[in-house]
Amino acid sequence: MSTPSPTVISRSMVEAAIQSYQDPYLKQNLLSAGCVKSLEIDGGKVQLSVELGYPADGLVNGVAELLRTKINNVEAVEDSSVSVSWSVASAPVQGELEAFANVKNIIAVASGKGGVGKSTTAANLALALAAEGARVGILDADIYGPSVGLMLGIADGTRPEVKNEKFFMPIQAHGIEAMSMAFLITEDTPVVWRGPMVSGALQQLLTQTLWNNLDYLVIDMPPGTGDIQLTLAQKVPVTGSVVVTTPQDLALIDAKKGIEMFNKVNIPVLGVVENMAVHICSNCGHSEHLFGEGGGTRIAEQFGVDLLGALPLSMMIREQADGGAPTVVAEPDSQITMIYKDMARRLAAELSLKNSQATAGPTISFSDD
Numbered sequence: 001m002s003t004p005s006p007t008v009i010s011r012s013m014v015e016a017a018i019q020s021y022q023d024p025y026l027k028q029n030l031l032s033a034g035c036v037k038s039l040e041i042d043g044g045k046v047q048l049s050v051e052l053g054y055p056a057d058g059l060v061n062g063v064a065e066l067l068r069t070k071i072n073n074v075e076a077v078e079d080s081s082v083s084v085s086w087s088v089a090s091a092p093v094q095g096e097l098e099a100f101a102n103v104k105n106i107i108a109v110a111s112g113k114g115g116v117g118k119s120t121t122a123a124n125l126a127l128a129l130a131a132e133g134a135r136v137g138i139l140d141a142d143i144y145g146p147s148v149g150l151m152l153g154i155a156d157g158t159r160p161e162v163k164n165e166k167f168f169m170p171i172q173a174h175g176i177e178a179m180s181m182a183f184l185i186t187e188d189t190p191v192v193w194r195g196p197m198v199s200g201a202l203q204q205l206l207t208q209t210l211w212n213n214l215d216y217l218v219i220d221m222p223p224g225t226g227d228i229q230l231t232l233a234q235k236v237p238v239t240g241s242v243v244v245t246t247p248q249d250l251a252l253i254d255a256k257k258g259i260e261m262f263n264k265v266n267i268p269v270l271g272v273v274e275n276m277a278v279h280i281c282s283n284c285g286h287s288e289h290l291f292g293e294g295g296g297t298r299i300a301e302q303f304g305v306d307l308l309g310a311l312p313l314s315m316m317i318r319e320q321a322d323g324g325a326p327t328v329v330a331e332p333d334s335q336i337t338m339i340y341k342d343m344a345r346r347l348a349a350e351l352s353l354k355n356s357q358a359t360a361g362p363t364i365s366f367s368d369d
């Protein structure tokens with residue numbers, strides 16, 4: 001009677017198990033996305049180390065558990081250990097511009113027209129990135145209606161500390177760093193902004209702020225797609241942009257102009273956010289598409305960009321943002337916070353793919369015994 005030969009773990013079966021998990025944000029498996037740092041097989045044991053390119057504090061444990069279960073189901077595997085971490089790299093910037101040393105990625109949040117909820121979205125996205133563990137700053141470039149200070153609960157009249165008579169220290173709020181022209185202007189010294197002054201002043205504000213090694217700096221752009229926005233888009237080393245729109249026809253036409261503007265200056269549009277997409281009645285829970293349905297999806301399809309997400313028209317979003325603690329910090333476990341976090345991971349994952357396309361993939365160390 002012959003004894004059965006000892007079963008050995010097949011590497012390709014382990015790889016197939018890893019590949020059977022599609023990362024929802026990278027939209028591919030972790031091997032093809034270059035996220036597998038090492039895969040070691042030792043007797044009946046498998047050790048896998050994964051590094052995601054986007055902040056994912058809220059995900060890593062779940063992903064590790066899922067991969068472990070998949071690997072443990074492979075024939076001959078007795079045990080496995082899986083570690084999942086994340087780190088943010090710098091994505092390339094447009095044209096000849098040089099990236100900042102102390103900011104890895106600059107994300108411009110823009111809208112074709114005013115009042116669509118651009119600042120609310122920018123603030124919540126910045127806080128959502130921070131909630132996933134990233135180091136985040138926000139620059140209020142909305143010179144005509146600066147609202148970031150108010151939305152982050154920064155008291156009126158707060159002034160940034162000046163260092164070495166040259167640099168501003170950003171103001172800390174809800175765990176992120178903030179800077180706004182509104183922190184420098186007093187009611188006694190109003191400024192009449194003309195185009196060239198605005199972009200000059202904003203660039204100065206951007207470069208003279210001592211940002212503390214940020215993974216992401218979110219810029220709340222002035223609304224519209226005029227000269228100011230174009231100059232900013234040309235002169236600031238932006239790694240990606242987000243266009244906020246409401247489903248109204250007019251806002252959508254303007255959003256298209258926003259996408260075209262970024263295309264013109266070679267700034268990748270990471271996606272479109274559809275704000276105030278649906279109204280949910282606070283009495284009966286009935287949902288109504290007040291401004292029409294699916295506009296964000298159509299525009300995203302037409303321009304080949306992602307729809308990052310759709311936010312409802314919600315009293316909670318308005319009251320919390322206008323009250324100084326946006327929903328992501330005021331109601332961290334709410335459905336709406338989940339939408340913002342999902343959008344934040346989507347855009348960060350998109351940026352990480354741009355980064356990995358620009359550089360050689362990470363080295364994967366494979367050892368069999």
Ligand SMILES: Nc1ncnc2c1ncn2[C@@H]1O[C@H](COP(=O)(O)OP(=O)(O)OP(=O)(O)O)[C@@H](O)[C@H]1O
Nearest residue numbers: 114115116117118119120145276312313314317318
């Ligand atoms: N999804 C939403 N539901 C309800 N209210 C919202 C929503 N998004 C934004 N708002 C509210 O709409 C108003 C305008 O929002 P916000 O200031 O973010 O717009 P904006 O596009 O940045 O405007 P602008 O740049 O023209 O000043 C604010 O009072 C804000 O709280």
